């Protein structure tokens with residue numbers, strides 16, 4: 001293992017990596033020598049991203065993946081394993097935000113949509129990859145939770161619950177897969193200004209009657225280290241957990257948030 005290419009010879013899958021944080025993980029892993037496969041609903045965007053990184057000398061490809069569809073998930077991981085000969089790293093990053101809504105007004109459809117992608121999708125990908133990793137007797141899974149999974153924010157209860165469950169799932173799997181030499185950890189990112197975050201922020205701005213700049217400033221002030229996160233900040237924690245030298249780390253939940261523990265205070269009574 002070379003110090004600059006610790007992932008040389010390793011095959012990594014990153015879900016939901018056509019853009020945003022996931023694409024940052026792809027770049028970091030590929031720069032350090034991994035062969036990376038992006039799995040995303042947005043095939044064209046993922047393909048363009050893979051081509052751009054390949055043009056820089058990295059080994060990145062992409063494929064259609066809907067993490068909520070068991071058949072698609074199982075086939076995706078089977079194909080990656082057949083093509084590349086192993087799956088050494090899985091980063092479960094695919095996720096979506098919840099429409100900012102008081103829980104008493106939250107529809108079944110919204111609850112299910114948020115659970116389906118953020119929790120069941122993570123479970124389905126863990127299950128498919130773990131079957132292969134158990135056979136290999138090696139592998140590393142990193143699940144992307146959120147600071148909301150540890151400290152729930154108001155008005156996004158389904159998202160909070162899904163991300164908290166991802167933490168529990170991570171710890172269950174870390175125990176179940178340890179005998180097979182498979183490590184499972186989770187990262188809880190704080191705010192990074194991706195498409196996902198912009199959508200949630202704009203809804204919170206509407207709810208509070210403030211503009212986007214004021215919201216950005218409020219959050220900046222709440223972050224002990226005084227700035228928003230960048231995709232590279234979160235990517236560093238992912239590569240650290242996947243690094244071969246982290247071989248005694250499993251079942252850990254790592255918060256990467258500039259010290260921010262959670263967002264939001266209790267909202268006032270709604271208008272009658």
Ligand SMILES: NC(=O)c1ccc[n+]([C@@H]2O[C@H](COP(=O)([O-])OP(=O)(O)OC[C@H]3O[C@@H](n4cnc5c(N)ncnc54)[C@H](O)[C@@H]3O)[C@@H](O)[C@H]2O)c1
Pocket residue numbers: 015016017018019020021022039040041042065066067068093094095096097117121144145146147188189190191192193194195196197
């Ligand atoms: N950005 C933040 O501030 C922040 C903070 C904490 C946690 N997170 C988590 O980080 C992860 C990435 O978020 P992001 O900010 O990069 O979001 P993003 O919206 O920029 O990217 C999410 C990606 O997931 C893909 N995706 C959505 N549903 C999918 C499905 N069913 N199957 C496959 N792919 C699917 C989308 O196509 C998109 O490419 C999410 O799990 C999110 O909850 C983000």
